[in-house]
Amino acid sequence: MSGALEFEKPLVQMEGRLEELLRARERRELVAADEVATACARRIRRLRHDIFSRLKPVASARADRPPPQRAPTSSTWRGLMFE
Secondary structure, three states: OOOOOHHHHHHHHHHHHHHHHHHHHHOOOOOOHHHHHHHHHHHHHHHHHHHHHOOOHHHHHHHHOOOOOOOOOHHHHHHHHOO
């Protein structure tokens, strides 16, 4: 969740819960894991649509950019240009 933008955090949390459910299903710890996982996946799709449909252009542009730790820096570009 460290690379998630503020408006993405609820979505990241729901996806984490879905992963936990899927792991529990694999270990056969939950009886109704399939139904709960399906409902959770449906909720994630709805939440993703709600979040991204209401974004302002500036927030949308930030969401399209790579996280800062993976974005190329100016020194990276200089190194590539002047080898």
